[in-house]
Amino acid sequence: MSTLDPFEATDLFNLDNVNLDVLTENFPVEFYFEYLILWPGLFFKTVEQTVDASITTNNISGYMMAKTEGHGNDWHSHITAVTVAPEFRRLFLASILCNTLEKITDVLPHNVNFIDLFVKCDNALAIKLYEKLGYSVFRRVVGYYNTAGDGYPETLKKCNDDKDAFDMRKGMIRDKGKSIRSDGRKHRCFPHDIKF
Amino acid sequence: MSDRTEKEIFELIEKSNFKQCNVKIALLRKQFPNSSYYVILELFAKFKQSPKKFNYETELNSKYGLQGKEYVNDRKALNLLHTLFIEYSKFEEALNVYEKAMFKYPSFQLAMEWFDKSISDGHYKYMAKASLQLSKYAVVGKNSTLDKRNYSIWYAISVLALFRFKRDTLTATELKLFPMLAFKNLEEIKPFHNSEEYIIYCSVCEALFIDLCNENNENNEKARLIVNEILPTLSSEVNLNLKKFIIKYCAKIEDYELLYKSSKKILESIDDYSVLKSFIKASKHIGKSNEETKKLIIDLLGPSRNARLAYLECDVTFTGKIDRDSVMFYLEKFHHKQCCVVDLNAYKEYLEVESVLNYMSELEPKNDIHDVNTLHFSNLTSNESSEKAINLYNSHKHTLNKKMKTDYSILSTSIIKLVEESLSSNGKNPSLNDVLFSLSLLENYQTKDPHNFDTKTWIIALYMHLGCVSQAYSHFADLKIKNVQSDIMHHLIYTRMSSLFPHKSHPYIQHFLTEKENLYEKSLPRLTNFIKISFEREAYSKIMGMLDFRNRLVSSSFKWLSDIEETQLARLTNNKRGTLIQKNLESWRKINMINGAFNFSDNRDWSRFGEFVKKDNLPYTFQYLKFTDMSMKVNFIKELMIYYLSLGESNSTLDNLIQETIPSDKLVLLKEHLTPIEAWSFNIFYDLYKNEGSSLNDTLEYIPSKEELSTWRLSNYYITKLATLKTLDNMQQISDKKLKESIKKQLQELRENCDDLYKSYSSEIISSSSVLSSTQKKILNSLDYKELKPELITDGILKIQKAVRDL
DSSP states (O other), X not given: OEEEEEOOGGGGGGOHHHHTSTTSOOOOHHHHHHHHHHOGGGEEEEEETTSOTTTOSOOEEEEEEEEEEOOGGGOEEEEEEEEEOGGGTTSSHHHHHHHHHHHHHTSTTTOOSEEEEEEETXXXXXXXXXXXXXXXXXXXXXXXXXXXXXXXXXXXXOOOTTTOEEEEEEEOGGGTTTTOOTTXXXXXXXXXXXXX | OOHHHHHHHHHHHHTTOHHHHHHHHHHHHXXXXXXXXXXXXXXXXXHHHOTTTOOIIIIIIHHHSTTOOOOOOOHXXXXXXXXHHHHTTOHHHHHHHHHHHHHHSOOHHHHHHHHXXXXXXXXXXXXXXXXXXXXXHOOBTTTBSSOHHHHHHHHHHHHHHHHHHOGGGOOHHHHHHHHHHHHHHHHHTOSOOSHHHHHHHXXXXXXXXXXXXXXXXXXXXXXHHHHHHHGGGGGTOXXXXXXXXXXXXXXXXXXHHHHHHHHHHHHTTOOOHHHHHHHHHHHHHTTOOHHHHHHHHHHHHOSOHHHHHHXXXXXXXXXXXXXXXXXXXXXXXXXXXXXXXXHHHTTGGGOOHHHHHHHHHTOSOOOHHHHHHHHHHSOOOHHHHHHHHHHHHHHHTHHHHHSOTTSOOXXXXXXXXXXXXXXXXXXXXXXXXXXXXXXXXXXXXXXXXXXOHHHHHHHHHHHHHHTOHHHHHHHHGGGOXXXXXXXXXXXXXXXXXXXXXXXXXXXXXXXXXXHHIIIIIIIHHHHXXXXXXXXXXXXXXXXXXXXXXXXXXXXXXXHHHHHHHHHHHHHHTTOOOHHHHHHHHHHHHHHHHHXXXXXXXXXXXXXXXXXXXXXXXXXXGGGGGOOOHHHHHHHHHHHHHHHHHHHTOXXXXXXXXXXXXXXXXXXXXXXXXXXXXXXXXXXXXHHHHHHTTTTHHHHHOOOOOGGGGSHHHHHHHHHHHHHHHHHHHHOTTOOOHHHHHHHHHHHHHHXXXXXXXXXXXXXXXXXHHHTOOHHHHHHHHHTTOOOOOHHHHHHHHHHHHHHHXXX
């Protein structure tokens, strides 16, 4: 039984269930604080109320870190991280977190035009999840996940599913379909093109 | 004074070149006789030159203390005065100089500096006072970017922090006055501009009135204020903080019609179980039926997990018992999901185990998770559960080959069950065989589920129990622990590191020191500034959490543990300790400043091993982690005693600390919080510091128990004894020739025995692994697992042996 609560700085002490996962990034404290300060309403968690507090303090089953950015038509919310503890996966918690973000930012004071996120091109499971939630590929960001060793991409002609990201978007009604491209996968851009 | 001259003076102080420094200051004082800054700078240099000779009372306290009549206006002078008072742990006086300055020379900038310093010192009362001054002197566009109304909110937040963290410092009048003023100020700035302001208003009503007041009338009055204030926001925005307030206080004032409408409105936007529970409660109160409520829930949320589980809540609320149909409605979708046990456990008093098992048996697919859930619901004896765990594992082990590497298999719970059974050993301490058998189970499993962090943390703990740090680290490294996780997870390896693996160049130690620096030396000092920014950026709802986080990290018991370990390691390896001791003292002062006492915050994750490991009653195999708050204080005292012994002087701070911490009958305390050899070592230095070593001859002889010659206890015994004898050998205070010779002889004998001690332990490992019980072998065979090669352990022991033999 999941409840949605605001994320607090002290929750960082109780995230092991989620963040020990090998694919989940652990950011420096300053990064989490930046999100708490700039977008306090867009950083939230799911809490499992039925977890026995006498056994574990780790009752956070997932969390959403998001922000708003851009100007004019590009004003949107961006999902920086959405992650769920392994034992609570495949229960639609990620969907609940994404839907909640949508509900929060589709109204005042945010009123965004669309929501976007980046996902590795080879992460078929995640892409499928986001498609189910109404997201579609808007463009392919070549070399988004490049390491320092890989260097900055020099051309848009070379693709690598393990290094490239799909910029997936879901438009709100006020966006009037501007964030939807039926041929989004064919549109390519450099990482510097995605700065807002 | 130019910045350059100022820089030169501070560099001279840093280098202890006081002759030149004093000349420069004297010259400046002559040039600028009216400058208060140079007066304080001279005082500061005098203090730094000889803290012992500096007369705090006449030079500092009588002039600038709470009763002092000297007023300082200059920012730099105030800053130096603040630093000086902090050096004496006079936290009140350190900020009071700003209050006095504000009284005589009020300005917005001065109030802001006062506020900033108060955040940094965790002094919430002064934060509150400074906020009032900010509000008084702020002029938008001239000296402030924020409006006066913002500072009213700053005041309210400061009072909230004061009541939450340091309420016991308040007088009866302040307890009454501060909340009233916070509330009044907020009432005056209505209407609120955004949800952050609403949240602070609600928090003030809740924390400063409702939670503190026993009178129902006043409670309800403030609860109603919260409801009335938030209600209009429900139709325009979705805010998770405000959601909590409206649900809680609609219920408190028993306005169920409103609770029903509000929770329904919220459920139209978000799928939330606590709101669902309130909705169900309200639904009953306003006369809706069970069926009607269930239908509404599905209409609102669809058949989600929360909605299905809400059927059980509906039954409990409306009829006091749960229908089969409701359980089945939940189980049909979640019998084979991991949430099933945890969800249904919340309703266990209304559910019969037999019935649940019957329902489960009707459902398909019976995958691995379904079977594990069934096992959890079954009330089995330990023998039965071991057998079931093996059968379950074998029935589904094929899934381990099919799953994605990054997925985690539920079958780990079967293996952990077997490990727990093995280590429980019918209430006795587990033998080496039991530990080696457990490691065989876990290591075999890990190859099939490589990223499973539950089994991995078990492996780390068991290797650490055996004293094999490098093996433990090879698994720990896979977890990629970093940033704040270091504070939570590194204790699994770093506890007692200086006496388990004093190998400074080992990758683990290098990795740890880098992470330690990143978190405690780089990130932590920045947090105060982030808190300040959160005030300026109006992220009001997050400030209490940030303050709490900063305070918990400053007083983190693991931070303290790691500082003390570093100091102990430096002593063992003959490195300079003066800077480390000063750092320890600074941390100690900071904890006192932030907490108002020398108390720690234990942020270590004790939940990783479920019910098997309870922090206050650690099982035998986790005893190496037993490092309590008292263990830390005692070790701190020990290092201070050694330090001041080496300087040939006593220290009043240390004397006070000993008096506060160590009771006259210290034996019981030491036995409870230290290993026998650690207690012996403490007693030796205590005797030297307090009694000039009058009992040293008697206490020096130490004969280890059999238990201390294997597992992690061997290194702990050997290295602690070695470090103690080495320190004694270097002490000039010990002048008795016979005693000196005895110390040297013991040291030599200990070193000569090093190889034998570790070889004997290795032999014990080899013989234990060759005599796994028939049951243990049978279990390994049935799982198709191989026995752990003893060389894996003995290699680890050899690594430690090599690391310590030349110490």
